[in-house]
Amino acid sequence: MSILEEISDNLQHGKAKAVKELVQQAVDEGIPPETVLKEGMLPGMNIIGEKFKNNEVYVPEVLVAARAMNMGAQVLKPYLEKAGVKAVGKVCLGTVQGDLHDIGKNLVKMMLEGKGLEVIDLGVDVSPDTFVNTAVEQNCQIICCSALLTTTMGVMGEVVKKAEEAGIRDKVKIMIGGAPVSQAFCDQIGADCYTPDAASCADAAVQFCLAMQ
């Protein structure tokens, strides 16, 4: 097994310490940091995302894998910066106002980061103004809203409206998700994208960012 495969494999098994050490070793061996990211860590996270979507692994396995990913990413970050490698894009993410459910939102965050996107996590109970202001101030290409309650999903429509009022609607994609959310609801409020799971969310987000580059 090559060291990049080893990174991917350990990442999938949530072995954070091993991932950290292997990433350092790979860089020390002269493998370009971008290669470590794109051929070691991201494929590992991809596999976990797919397996999660298909119920082959479950929430705890994703969490420990994502933590391993994060540990590796911390080692890699200074090398990537030095090599001038930029994040694929920037996303602000949160659970909408009135809603405190955040397990799904946190998984979305991990999958987005696992795809090399920079994520600003606004937490839970986030107002439409906060989503839009953050997107403006931080130059985010994407706003991701999570809602788990039928009583709070309406807030997502307000985020769309606020983005229009702020004049950023053509510069930012609005993605929505959570248990009660559907494609029909996404169409109804004029958001850009709905996906039923975190891995597909991250795939779609990368596509948006690449298209906007």
Next chain:
Amino acid sequence: MKSRERFTAVFNNTLPDDRLPAIEWASWWWDRTIMEWQKQGLPDTLGFHDVAPYLKLDQHYQFWFPHRRSDCPQPAFNGGPIAEDEEEYEKILPYLYPLEEAEAHIEVMKTLKAGHDNGDYPVWFSLDGGFWFPRTILGIENHLYSFYDQPELYHRMLDDLADFQLKLLEKMYAVITPDFMTFGEDMSYNNGPMISEDSFDEFLLPYYEKIVPYIKAHGTKVIVDTDGDVSKMIPWLMRAGIEGVLPLERQAGVDVVALRELYPKFIFIGAFDKMTMRRGVDDMRGEFERLLPVMKTGGFIPSCDHQTPPDVPLERYRIYVEMLKEYAEKAVKG
């Protein structure tokens, strides 16, 4: 037929003589729903157990035993931890497993015994389950990590939990024999179980195996309360001796008609898509029609598949109750 007899009939996979029970299984109404309904005429003087009979539903009494003392330290934020590791767990141990507070519930149960013996109503008790309880202690996210990070602590907590529950059950059964019980778990979501079958077998199965036979030996039906799509977990639960599930959340894709075919004797409670109540009367009728074939099989109590949401007007809910009773009768009388 008396109310309790109807439950017994259904739990024995038969049909009552007159109609199925008509209940809202979620005795804890969503506070926002109650607030909305009070604006629409629901008296604000009604106590916890008074709402159901006021709305012309069958009375049933649920007792959820406390698992933490009322003065137990609270999490700093919703879903946050009270104790994150073994050391902190030991520190809060004096606040956990409060037998005295549980006994206060048993005292109240005592006052219901005459009516229960008489068949006027069923009595139901709930326990924090092996997924739910550690989550309330470790915090939502830390709990999910703990299957990998702190398996020994997880096992220890479930040992302690089972010991406490067995002690309290012994006291309860000396006083009253409830008709059914639920383990509060919430271990599934829209895409199925939150944990793998391996984790279930390693952590939850031994815990259930300690308690479930004891409860079943007293004739109380053992049901797991887990939102989301429970379908895939049913065989796991059956291996643990569990006899039924609720609330069979439709929005998460649960298809009770298909489940009944797979599991002819498993007890189902819930399954009525609460979202149809927001959409209107025709949708509600369509939903009852969907459920009718399963209602006729016994072993199923149709009920809203989680707390009724606040955007369902009280008037619509009253119509729902009428329809529920109409179909509860239809199921029996053909």
